Every structure is written in structure tokens, then in C-alpha cells.
Amino acid sequence: MAGSGSTTELVILSLGLSGLIGGSFLWFTFRDKKTNIVMRMNLLIMSLLFLINFTIFALYTFQELPFFEGTEEILDPLILYLNMATFMQFGLLFLLFPSPIFTERKPMLLAMCSLPAISISILLTSKLFFEHWETVGFLIQQAIFYGLFSLIAIRWYILHRTSDSAVKRNHAIAAVLLMFGLVGSVLTRWPVLFSLGGGDLYMQGFGGFIFPDLSTSDFLFLFHHALELIPILGMFVVLITEIMVPREKRDMVVLLLSLFFFLFGLVNVMVVKFIDINTDFRILWHQFAAAGTFGLIRPVLFVYLAIKFNLVDLSKKSIRNKVRLIAVLLATVWASSLFEIIQAFLPVPQILSAAIIGVILSFGIGWEQKIFDGIATISEDDYLSSPKEIFEEPDLFRVVMVTVVFTLLLAMYGLIQGGETVV
Amino acid sequence: MVKQLFNPLLKSAEESGERNQFIFIGILVAVILIDFTILIIGDYSIDINDNLDNTDEWEITFSNMSLTSNSEVLISDNNEEVVTFEIPSNLSDDGWMVQEIHILITYGETSLGDFDCDTVSAEFDHDEETGVSSVSEQSSGESSDCTEIQMNKAWRYYVDGVYDNISKLEAENILEMEDVGIDVYAYIRVNTDSTIPNNDNDENISVDFTMTLQKVESITRV
Numbered sequence: 048m049a050g051s052g053s054t055t056e057l058v059i060l061s062l063g064l065s066g067l068i069g070g071s072f073l074w075f076t077f078r079d080k081k082t083n084i085v086m087r088m089n090l091l092i093m094s095l096l097f098l099i100n101f102t103i104f105a106l107y108t109f110q111e112l113p114f115f116e117g118t119e120e121i122l123d124p125l126i127l128y129l130n131m132a133t134f135m136q137f138g139l140l141f142l143l144f145p146s147p148i149f150t151e152r153k154p155m156l157l158a159m160c161s162l163p164a165i166s167i168s169i170l171l172t173s174k175l176f177f178e179h180w181e182t183v184g185f186l187i188q189q190a191i192f193y194g195l196f197s198l199i200a201i202r203w204y205i206l207h208r209t210s211d212s213a214v215k216r217n218h219a220i221a222a223v224l225l226m227f228g229l230v231g232s233v234l235t236r237w238p239v240l241f242s243l244g245g246g247d248l249y250m251q252g253f254g255g256f257i258f259p260d261l262s263t264s265d266f267l268f269l270f271h272h273a274l275e276l277i278p279i280l281g282m283f284v285v286l287i288t289e290i291m292v293p294r295e296k297r298d299m300v301v302l303l304l305s306l307f308f309f310l311f312g313l314v315n316v317m318v319v320k321f322i323d324i325n326t327d328f329r330i331l332w333h334q335f336a337a338a339g340t341f342g343l344i345r346p347v348l349f350v351y352l353a354i355k356f357n358l359v360d361l362s363k364k365s366i367r368n369k370v371r372l373i374a375v376l377l378a379t380v381w382a383s384s385l386f387e388i389i390q391a392f393l394p395v396p397q398i399l400s401a402a403i404i405g406v407i408l409s410f411g412i413g414w415e416q417k418i419f420d421g422i423a424t425i426s427e428d429d430y431l432s433s434p435k436e437i438f439e440e441p442d443l444f445r446v447v448m449v450t451v452v453f454t455l456l457l458a459m460y461g462l463i464q465g466g467e468t469v470v
Numbered sequence: 471m472v473k474q475l476f477n478p479l480l481k482s483a484e485e486s487g488e489r490n491q492f493i494f495i496g497i498l499v500a501v502i503l504i505d506f507t508i509l510i511i512g513d514y515s516i517d518i519n520d521n522l523d524n525t526d527e528w529e530i531t532f533s534n535m536s537l538t539s540n541s542e543v544l545i546s547d548n549n550e551e552v553v554t555f556e557i558p559s560n561l562s563d564d565g566w567m568v569q570e571i572h573i574l575i576t577y578g579e580t581s582l583g584d585f586d587c588d589t590v591s592a593e594f595d596h597d598e599e600t601g602v603s604s605v606s607e608q609s610s611g612e613s614s615d616c617t618e619i620q621m622n623k624a625w626r627y628y629v630d631g632v633y634d635n636i637s638k639l640e641a642e643n644i645l646e647m648e649d650v651g652i653d654v655y656a657y658i659r660v661n662t663d664s665t666i667p668n669n670d671n672d673e674n675i676s677v678d679f680t681m682t683l684q685k686v687e688s689i690t691r692v
Binding site (some may be wrong): 133146147148149150154201202203205207215218240241242269273276277280284351382432 | 475476477478479480490491496497498501504505506508509543601
């Protein structure tokens with residue numbers, strides 16, 4: 048079986064994938080001025096999310112290098128705080144995509160500004176009352192931004208999935224695809240429902256966090272668990288609805304995705320229940336199948352969202368060609384990452400996997416035009432509605448700078464604080 | 471025209487939309503309550519505190535095991551021999567650790583007609599894995615009158631009982647001893663003493679190793 052070297056390779060591939068998508072989306076946001084400003088804002092926030100992920104993966108890569116040996120006390124809290132910064136992007140996307148929840152500029156800006164305020168408030172409150180306040184603050188934020196905000200996506204879905212209007216149905220589909228992309232790591236552990244997976248499955252999500260304060264640990268655990276049940280239940284709502292919906296309204300992507308998470312969760316719980324935690328297979332499963340699989344799904348989903356729902360104006364030929372080129376690059380990196388995961392479990396020689404990737408791509412390039420045109424149809428039925436006059440052009444730059452400053456502040460605080468080592 | 475604060479698409483105009491939302495919330499609340507019940511008081515409830523690092527009282531029982539070995543070595547005058555005892559490393563899979571190393575060296579005067587026992591000196595050391603300090607140590611000895619030489623090193627001996635104010639993780643790792651998988655080396659030197667010139671050039675030395683191992687047998691929350 049593969050060892051730590053393969054983990055490093057997968058991290059580097061994920062780093063490349065995140066950087067490519069983040070950079071591309073950022074470029075399209077500022078280059079393509081024809082698309083609705085709200086759609087561009089969504090694209091911008093997605094790009095910032097991937098760029099922060101890029102930074103996190105870079106830090107993971109540094110940890111593997113001999114030069115950075117023994118720097119866990121510096122890098123681990125830095126990674127923790129950067130992950131907290133990504134929660135902001137989650138919240139913003141749930142508020143703005145598929146359509147902003149407010150129709151007026153001021154309430155929308157207020158809602159967006161409240162997210163970092165919520166994050167800071169939680170951290171400060173945790174510091175006042177809990178000994179391991181960074182961990183507590185992180186988990187409370189994770190529960191809120193993963194769980195509570197998923198209610199927005201689920202509402203979109205419940206309200207409009209079976210609508211006769213194609214545009215309204217688009218909102219439902221786009222919302223759940225966003226939810227799958229953002230909180231898929233929770234969905235892979237869906238058997239925590241009714242404690243089917245036992246303690247080990249719960250701990251797969253916590254990643255080894257500890258709660259030394261007896262009076263708070265049970266409460267925090269239950270709070271976190273309660274909120275993570277929201278997207279899990281949402282997944283079942285999606286799965287059942289997609290099976291029951293009339294054929295002409297069925298969306299194969301959503302159906303297949305919900306089936307994938309369902310089946311993956313089943314396999315995951317069997318691995319957790321029947322394979323000892325100290326075996327190589329179990330360690331690899333956690334590193335590759337759990338973390339790696341999720342790391343592949345989010346990039347693909349977001350690119351699909353951007354193309355399918357016209358977050359980028361594909362009517363312009365120059366932009367369309369660039370999007371196609373980036374899609375091909377992404378497919379290459381993605382296929383390499385997938386084979387990296389496969390090689391972790393099966394003894395496939397690297398040269399064989401490289402050859403298979405080459406064959407797939409050579410066939411794919413021939414069909415890539417057809418596949419791309421199939422997704423990137425410029426039909427008005429594929430648009431998402433968005434209230435006008437919510438944002439102005441300078442808001443894009445402002446969001447970038449506020450995100451950069453906020454992320455740097457968190458990162459600097461993480462570096463100074465030191466903090467506990469996060470497993 | 472009065473502008474609406476919230477996106478009109480999020481406000482359902484149909485009764486079925488809100489009804490479905492309420493059904494979802496109702497199922498969610500029910501599932502959360504069922505899950506809490508299973509987690510806290512169910513037959514197969516997860517003892518959350520077992521997975522988290524909370525301090526409590528734990529009743530801990532221990533098991534003991536001895537490993538012995540005997541070697542006979544013939545050591546010639548003014549020479550030193552090393553006798554090694556290897557503690558199998560696979561014992562760590564079951565949680566065994568080294569609580570005591572005891573080495574007994576015995577010899578007699580084997581030269582015919584000689585009434586002067588040889589001088590035997592010995593010392594021992596071992597590989598160190600954990601670096602935990604011992605509670606007692608006698609790492610060398612000497613005898614000139616055929617009396618036995620005893621050397622030993624002991625770490626804290628744990629007795630069954632209730633240990634409080636520790637987490638489950640600490641209870642599982644309570645033993646502060648040396649790891650198994652180490653090699654123990656006994657260095658034995660002989661200086662022959664003889665009442666008859668050139669009668670005694672070597673001596674048979676018997677080396678008995680006794681390793682006492684301990685492990686945590688069970689942990690129960692009090």
C-alpha cells in the first residue's frame with residue numbers, strides 16, 4: 048500500500064487544483080464584465096474559497112518537507128485559523144447563491160459583514176469561558192456555517208424542486224449542488240444518524256479534537272452533532288425527491304451525486320466498524336478516501352456550477368475558449384488525483400496509471416467540445432434570477448481586500464497564539 | 471413600489487411549500503431528539519466521555535508476567551563476556567511493559583583442590599526507549615567468595631485500584647516503565663584467584679535473567 052509519499056502527492060495535486068480554480072475564477076470575475084454582478088460576486092467568493100484552500104494545502108505540503116520538521120506548533124494553529132476563514136466563504140455563498148436572500152443592498156451588505164462578526168464573537172466568547180477556546184470556537188463555527196446555513200439551501204430545494212418553472216427549479220438544483228460541494232465531508236459520515244457508526248465515526252469528523260472541560264464537552268458534542276444532522280437529513284430529502292420527481296424534471300447530476308454520497312457513507316461506516324483503527328488500510332482510508340474524495344468533488348462541482356448556471360458569460364468566444372481550456376486542465380489534474388487515490392489501495396504501477404490517464408484524455412479531448420457544449424448551453428432556462436442593484440462594480444475589489452485582510456488577521460493571530468496541536 | 475426585504479423566491483406563495491418546510495423541520499427535530507436519546511441513555515449509547523479527554527475516576531486492573539532465561543558462560547581469566555537477553559518487541563501489541571529487570575549471577579570454584587574463589591564483577595545496562603526513570607537500581611556488583619551477585623532495575627509497580635482525576639487516555643497509558651523490545655546486556659568479568667599457582671584459568675558463570683512485565687488489564691469508569 049501507499050505511504051506518506053502518496054499523501055504528499057495527493058496534497059500537492061489538491062494544491063494545484065485549488066490554485067487553478069481559484070486563480071481562474073478570480074480572473075473571470077474581473078475580466079468578464081458582461082455577466083450579472085451578483086453572479087460575478089458568487090464566482091469571486093468561490094475563487095477566494097479555493098485560494099484559501101490553496102494556502103492550506105501549501106501549508107500541509109510544507110509540513111511534509113524535512114526543512115519544516117518540528118514546526119507543528121506554528122503550522123497547525125495557522126491551518127486551524129485558515130480553516131476558520133473558509134467558514135466565511137461558506138456563509139457568503141449560502142447567503143448569495145443561487146440568489147441573494149435579500150433584495151436590497153444595505154441589508155445584504157449588513158448580512159455579509161455580520162459573518163466575520165459572528166466568527167469573532169464566537170471566538171471571544173469561547174476564550175472567556177473555555178480552556179481550549181480555539182477548538183471550541185472552531186467547532187461551534189463549523190456547526191453553524193456547515194449546519195445552520197445549510198437550511199437556506201434546503202429551503203431553496205424544498206420550495207422549488209418540483210416547480211413548473213425551469214428557472215425556479217434551477218435555483219433548487221443549484222442550491223443543493225452548492226450544499227453538496229461545501230459540506231460533502233459531513234455527508235460522507237451520514238451514518239452518524241442514529242449512531243450507526245459508533246464513536247469512531249463521530250471522531251472521524253472531529254479529527255481528534257479534545258475537550259478537557261467535562262461540563263462543556265458533552266454540550267458541545269451534542270450541539271455540533273445536532274447541527275450536522277441538518278445537511279445529512281437534507282441529503283436524504285434530495286435523494287428521495289430525485290427518485291420520486293417526474294422524469295421530465297429529473298436532474299441526473301443531483302440524483303447521481305446524492306446516490307454517491309449515500310453509497311460512500313455506507314462503505315465508510317463499514318470500514319470504520321470492521322477495520323481496526325491502527326491498521327494501514329484504515330489510516331489510508333481516512334487520508335485518501337475520506338479527505339481525498341471530498342477534495343475532488345468540491346472543485347468539480349463548483350466548475351460545473353459556474354458553467355451550467357452561467358456564472359461566467361459563455362456567449363463571448365474568447366472567454367468560452369478559455370473556460371474550455373481550464374476545464375481540460377482541471378480534468379487532467381483531477382484524473383491524476385483520482386488515480387493517486389486508487390493507487391493508494393491497489394498496487395497499480397505509476398506508469399500504468401499514467402498511461403490510462405493519457406488514454407482517457409486522448410479520447411476525452413475529442414469529445415470535450417461536445418461535452419462542454421452539452422453543459423454550457425446558453426438557454427434562458429438555465430439562468431438564475433438575481434435582484435438588481437445589490438452590488439456595484441467596486442464591491443468586488445472591496446470583498447477581495449476585506450477577505451484578504453480578515454484572513455491575514457486570523458492567520459497572524461494563529462501564528463502568535465501558538466495554540467494546541469490539531470490532529 | 472414597495473421593495474421587499476427578502477428575496478421573493480424564498481418566500482413561498484404556495485401553502486404546500488411552507489408545509490413541506492415544516493415537515494422537514496419536524497422530522498429534523500424528531501431525529502435530533504432520537505439521536506440525543508441514543509447518545510445519552512440508550513443501550514448502545516456512546517460514552518462520549520470515553521472518546522474525549524475528560525478526567526474521571528477509573529478502576530484499573532493490571533496483569534503481570536515473568537520472562538526468564540538462564541545462560542552458562544565460561545569466562546577465562548581477565549576476560550569479559552556479554553550475555554544478552556532480548557525482550558520480544560511483539561509483546562507491546564498487548565500493552566506489556568518492563569516493570570523490573572533482575573539478573574542473578576552465581577558461580578562456584580570449579581578448579582580441583584582450589585580453595586580460593588575467583589573474583590567476578592558484573593554490571594548491566596539496556597536499551598532505552600521511553601527514558602522513564604526507575605525507582606530503584608543496582609546496576610553492578612562484585613563477588614570474591616562465590617556468593618551470588620544480584621543486579622536489578624525496577625520501575626513503579628502498579629496495583630489494582632481506583633485512580634482518580636485522570637482521563638481515559640491517561641488511564642490507558644498509566645504505566646510509566648520501559649518499553650518491551652529492548653535488549654538487556656550483562657557484562658561479566660572474571661579474575662581468577664587460586665591457592666595453587668596456574669591451577670585456575672577460567673570459571674563457569676551462571677546468569678539468570680528474570681524480566682517482570684506489567685500491562686493494563688481493564689479500565690472501568692467508577
